[in-house]
Amino acid sequence: MLHFHKEGAVSIILASLVSVAIIFAADYFLKDHYWIMKGVQVLALILLIIILQFFRNPNRSINALGHTIVAPVDGKVVVIEEVMENEYFKDKRLQVSIFMSPINVHVTRYPMSGKVNFSKYHPGKFLVAWHPKASEENERTTIVIQNEVYGEVLYRQIAGALAKRIVNYAKEGEVVVQGDDAGFIKFGSRVDLFLPLGTKLNVKLNDKVKGNQSILVGEIV
Known part of the structure; x- marks a missing residue:
């Protein structure tokens, strides 16, 4: 299961809201320009993915305490x-x-x-x-x-x-x-x-x- 660091909570929420807003705005304002609309929406998703991967916090353990x-x-x-x-x-x-x-x-x-x-x-x-x-x-x-x-x-x-x-x-x-x-x-x-x-x-x-x-x-x- 993918985990995210608590320090990224605000950034992830803002990035999600911005990405969703861009996707819906592109769908409304650029519906007559299909490929431009899709390009803008893909860029919005890429932005969100970049933010998510930056704040990822994988579980890692090692049995080596003290040594x-x-x-x-x-x-x-x-x-x-x-x-x-x-x-x-x-x-x-x-x-x-x-x-x-x-x-x-x-x-x-x-x-x-x-x-x-x-x-x-x-x-x-x-x-x-x-x-x-x-x-x-x-x-x-x-x-x-x-x-x-x-x-x-x-x-x-x-x-x-x-x-x-x-x-x-x-x-x-x-x-x-x-x-x-x-x-x-x-x-x-x-x-x-x-x-x-x-x-x-x-x-x-x-x-x-x-x-x-x-x-x-x-x-x-």
């Missing part, structure tokens, strides 16, 4: 490199960045179980998501989770040129479960993870990953 770090989102691995993380750790970390196109599922899921030690929203720019400065200059949220296996791991939701709203459910002090709904980023964006140096990855550049299915670090035991 792995999974991809927090669907997308493509566009960065793997050692960088200075200047906001929280203030030292070098291994950065793994996943770029989401508008056709990807945009649900953010917790990459591992543990306690939320840090959660902060930053207003900012809307550079394209793959821009090198997007991680530090774009609108973003920074979340740090700690558990006994991996210590502290930071992930950052980053708005892109099209993404104008980031939703973050993580609250400092709460205990979260790997794979649970952690938020949503609307219309194209990126998520960065900052891992301890020396972390052995199961992915490489340009790999496509799925949230709560692709194991970035560790193995199922």
